[in-house]
Amino acid sequence: MEENQTKLSDRFSLKKFIEFAVIIVITAIIWNLPQDSFGIAGLTVIQQRVIAIFVFATLSWLTEAIPSWATSIAIITIMCLTISNNSLSMFKGGGAAISANGTELEFTKGLKFTSGIIGENKIIIDEKGQQLTLRGNDVAFRIDSLHKGEVIATTYVPDNEDKAFLTLTNANVKEGSRSDSLAVINAVVTKDAEVTFLNKGGLINLKKIQIKDGDKVVRQWDFTKVSDRDLNSLQKDAAIWSAASDKSGVYTNRATLKGADFGAELKSSDIMATFANPIIILFLGGFILAIAATKSGLDVLLAKNLIKPFGKKSENVLLGFLLITGAFSMFVSNTATAAMMLTFLTPVFAALPASGKGRVALTLSIPVAANIGGMATPIGTPPNAIALQALNGPELHMGIGFGQWMSFMFPLVIVLLLISWFLLKKFYPFSQKTIELTIEGDVHRGWRMWVVCITFAVTIIMWLLDKVTGVDANTVALIPIAIFAVTGVITAKDLQQINWSVIWMVAGGFALGLGMNGSGLANAAIASIPFGSWSPIVIMIVSGLICYFLSNFISNTATAALLVPILAVVCNGMGASLDPVGGTSTILLGIALSASAAMCLPISTPPNAIAYSTGLVDQKSMLKMGIIVGMITMVLGYVVLYMVGKMHILG
Structure with a gap:
C-alpha cells in the first residue's frame, strides 16, 4: 500500500543522517580555515564562505544525503542568511579603525x-x-x-x-x-x-x-x-x-x-531571483507545453501520425520509435516522453516472441532516444539550461539563441539516433519481421485542441526564429503559459504536475554561479591561478570525462550545476588560449553534452530507470548499449562543438 503523501513520514535513515552530519562538519571546517590555506591572494571572508557552500553542495549532491532539490533550496537559504545584505547579524562584517x-x-x-x-x-x-x-x-x-x-x-x-x-x-x-x-x-x-x-x-x-x-x-x-x-x-x-x-x-x-x-555582500534579492531567472521561465514554458500536449491528446495524435510512414517492418518501426522519442524529448521532459512511449509499446511487446531480442531493442530505443533527443534544444534537459545561462551570462555574454543552439545540435542528434538504430539492429536483431502497431489514447476534439495545436506551433517557430523576430526564447516561453491560462487549457490543478524539483535544482546551480561571480571569487581565482598556462585539450577531455562519469551515478543536473560555474571561471581565465579547441563554448556546451551521454546504468537517468522497470532489459544490455552510444556521442559531439567554435557560429 502506498504511503499517504499528505501526512508526515516517520522514516529515518541512520546512514543518511551520518552522511549529512559529516558534510556539515567538513563545511564548517572549510568555513573557518585560515584564509591563506586556499592559496588565493586577497581571499575575503565572503569568498571563503562561498567556497564552503560550494563544498556543501558538492558533497550533498554526490552522496544524496538529502534530496538533490533540497540541496539547492539549502544553498539559496544559506547564501541569503550568511553572505547577503540581509544576512544574520552574526555573519555581518564589523567597523574599522581609521x-x-x-x-x-x-x-x-x-x-x-x-x-x-x-x-x-x-x-x-x-x-x-x-x-x-x-x-x-x-x-x-x-x-x-x-x-x-x-x-x-x-x-x-x-x-x-x-x-x-x-x-x-x-x-x-x-x-x-x-x-x-x-x-x-x-x-x-x-x-x-x-x-x-x-x-x-x-x-x-x-x-x-x-x-x-x-x-x-x-x-x-x-x-x-x-x-x-x-x-x-x-x-x-x-x-x-x-x-x-x-x-x-x-x-x-x-x-x-x-x-x-x-x-x-550579495543582494538577497539577487540570490532569490535565481529562482526567477529567465532560463527558469524558459523551462516553465516547456513544462506547460508538455502538460497541454498530454491533456489535449496532442502527443497521442502526433505519435499516431508520425509512426505511420515507417510501416510495419520491425526494423523500420524501431527507427520510428527512436526518431519520435527523440523529437518529443526536444520539447517535453525526457522522463515523461519515455513513460509515454513505453506505454505505446506495451501491446507490441505482447505480440513479439518472448525469446526474441526485438523486445530488448525496442525497450532500449526509448531511453537512448530520450537521452539523446534532449541535447537538441536548450529546454531538452536541465544541463542545457545551466550551460546556456553561463554562456549568456554577464561574464561571457555570448548571446546564444534557441535557433542557434538547434542549428548544430539538431543535426548531431539525428546522426546519433541513426547510429543508435544501426547498433540496436546489430546487437538485438528481430526474429519477427513485421509488427502490427496500434497506438491508443484519447484525443480532445473541441476548440481548445486548436488552441493547443496553434500555440504549440507558434511557440516552436518563434523559438527557432528568435534571432529574426528579436524576441528571445525566454520571453517566447511566456506565450504558451499566458494563452493556456487565459483559455482554460491549463488550470491551477495542472500546475501541480510541473516538476518543481528540477526547477529548484537548476536554480541552485544558478545560485552557485552567482555566489562565485558576485562575491568576486571567480576573478580572485583567475588572478591567483595561472589558467592561461593550462592545456586547453586537457581541460576539454578531463572536464568531459568527469562530467560523463559523475552523471552516470548522480543527477546530471547536479553534475552540471557543480562543473559549469567552475569551468566558466577557468574558461574566463584562459581566454584566447582556448581557441585551439574551439573556444569557451566547446568546454561549457561539452558539459551539457557529456551529461546527456551518460546512460550506462538504470540509475543514470530517469528514462533508463523506467525502461529497466519493465523487466524487458537487463543491466548488462543497458550497460553495453550505454557505453557504446555514450562514447560515440562524446566523440562526435566534441567534433561538432569544435567546428562550431572554429567557425564562430556562436560569435
Whole structure:
C-alpha cells in the first residue's frame, strides 16, 4: 500500500543522517580555515564562505544525503542568511579603525564606505600615498542623506595613464579643474538621496571630500595625513572599512576591523531571483507545453501520425520509435516522453516472441532516444539550461539563441539516433519481421485542441526564429503559459504536475554561479591561478570525462550545476588560449553534452530507470548499449562543438 503523501513520514535513515552530519562538519571546517590555506591572494571572508557552500553542495549532491532539490533550496537559504545584505547579524562584517590628521575621524551619521569588491576592486588606505584609494571598475564611496542643492567637492589624484575618473550618481557636475597631479570635481546634488562616487577605470587616490551648502563647508574628509599606526593595521588586514554606529548616532572609528578583508555582500534579492531567472521561465514554458500536449491528446495524435510512414517492418518501426522519442524529448521532459512511449509499446511487446531480442531493442530505443533527443534544444534537459545561462551570462555574454543552439545540435542528434538504430539492429536483431502497431489514447476534439495545436506551433517557430523576430526564447516561453491560462487549457490543478524539483535544482546551480561571480571569487581565482598556462585539450577531455562519469551515478543536473560555474571561471581565465579547441563554448556546451551521454546504468537517468522497470532489459544490455552510444556521442559531439567554435557560429 502506498504511503499517504499528505501526512508526515516517520522514516529515518541512520546512514543518511551520518552522511549529512559529516558534510556539515567538513563545511564548517572549510568555513573557518585560515584564509591563506586556499592559496588565493586577497581571499575575503565572503569568498571563503562561498567556497564552503560550494563544498556543501558538492558533497550533498554526490552522496544524496538529502534530496538533490533540497540541496539547492539549502544553498539559496544559506547564501541569503550568511553572505547577503540581509544576512544574520552574526555573519555581518564589523567597523574599522581609521584616522585623519593623526586623530580619530568621525563619520557623520548616514555616511557609509562600501567596498563593492569584484576581484581587486577595493577601497583601501594606500600605505605609500597615504590617502584613500579606489582601485578597480566597480568600487564606490557612498554618502547617504544628502540634500538637494548641496555641492560635493572631490579632490583626487588620477592614475598616470589618465584612465581613472570619478562619476557621480544623483548629482550633476557643476564645474571642475585638473592639473598634472590633481583633479577636482564639483557636483550639485539633484535630489535628497545617496550619492555614489564610482571609479570607472584605473586607480584613484582621494585627497579630500567636502560637502558645501553655498559657501559653507558642512562636512569635510581629509585623507592626506593618515597615521602610521592606522596604516600598518589596515595594510596588514587588507581592510575594507565600513562605518559603525554608536549610541550617540555618530559614526566613529572606535571598532577596529580584525582579520581579513570581509568582502562585498550579495543582494538577497539577487540570490532569490535565481529562482526567477529567465532560463527558469524558459523551462516553465516547456513544462506547460508538455502538460497541454498530454491533456489535449496532442502527443497521442502526433505519435499516431508520425509512426505511420515507417510501416510495419520491425526494423523500420524501431527507427520510428527512436526518431519520435527523440523529437518529443526536444520539447517535453525526457522522463515523461519515455513513460509515454513505453506505454505505446506495451501491446507490441505482447505480440513479439518472448525469446526474441526485438523486445530488448525496442525497450532500449526509448531511453537512448530520450537521452539523446534532449541535447537538441536548450529546454531538452536541465544541463542545457545551466550551460546556456553561463554562456549568456554577464561574464561571457555570448548571446546564444534557441535557433542557434538547434542549428548544430539538431543535426548531431539525428546522426546519433541513426547510429543508435544501426547498433540496436546489430546487437538485438528481430526474429519477427513485421509488427502490427496500434497506438491508443484519447484525443480532445473541441476548440481548445486548436488552441493547443496553434500555440504549440507558434511557440516552436518563434523559438527557432528568435534571432529574426528579436524576441528571445525566454520571453517566447511566456506565450504558451499566458494563452493556456487565459483559455482554460491549463488550470491551477495542472500546475501541480510541473516538476518543481528540477526547477529548484537548476536554480541552485544558478545560485552557485552567482555566489562565485558576485562575491568576486571567480576573478580572485583567475588572478591567483595561472589558467592561461593550462592545456586547453586537457581541460576539454578531463572536464568531459568527469562530467560523463559523475552523471552516470548522480543527477546530471547536479553534475552540471557543480562543473559549469567552475569551468566558466577557468574558461574566463584562459581566454584566447582556448581557441585551439574551439573556444569557451566547446568546454561549457561539452558539459551539457557529456551529461546527456551518460546512460550506462538504470540509475543514470530517469528514462533508463523506467525502461529497466519493465523487466524487458537487463543491466548488462543497458550497460553495453550505454557505453557504446555514450562514447560515440562524446566523440562526435566534441567534433561538432569544435567546428562550431572554429567557425564562430556562436560569435
